[in-house]
Amino acid sequence: MPATWQDRLVNATDEYEVVGLARDFVAQFSPVEIGKLPQPCRPGKIVDAKDVNEYAFVLVRHHCDDGQGADYAIHRLAAFFGGAAQRLAELTAVERPGADDTRQSA
Numbered sequence: 001m002p003a004t005w006q007d008r009l010v011n012a013t014d015e016y017e018v019v020g021l022a023r024d025f026v027a028q029f030s031p032v033e034i035g036k037l038p039q040p041c042r043p044g045k046i047v048d049a050k051d052v053n054e055y056a057f058v059l060v061r062h063h064c065d066d067g068q069g070a071d072y073a074i075h076r077l078a079a080f081f082g083g084a085a086q087r088l089a090e091l092t093a094v095e096r097p098g099a100d101d102t103r104q105s106a
Contacts, residue, residue: 005080009087015049018084018091022046022055025080033073038062041074049088056081 003011005025012018026043034042040062043055059078 006083009083012087015088015091018087019046019048019052022052022084029073037073052081052088053085056085
């Protein structure tokens with residue numbers, strides 16, 4: 001039984017794996033589906049965690065239901081990229097344990 005995209009994100013062990021999953025996820029959309037998306041919601045190059053986080057933010061904040069069928073694709077993209085951004089945050093927290101411990105009280 002194949003894992004879902006969300007399962008794959010949960011099991012990702014580093015930033016590079018999450019970025020690779022993001023690229024693979026976008027690749028499953030046809031050019032027609034991408035073409036129906038409003039310009040601000042069309043994915044660009046996904047090179048690193050910053051790209052994943054920025055695209056997740058664009059999708060979540062932009063109301064893209066244009067009545068031409070783009071709403072379903074945007075919902076799928078937003079759900080995936082929201083999960084990807086969350087996983088990246090979790091991985092970053094694990095990579096930098098005790099980051100707040102460097103502050104000293106006066």
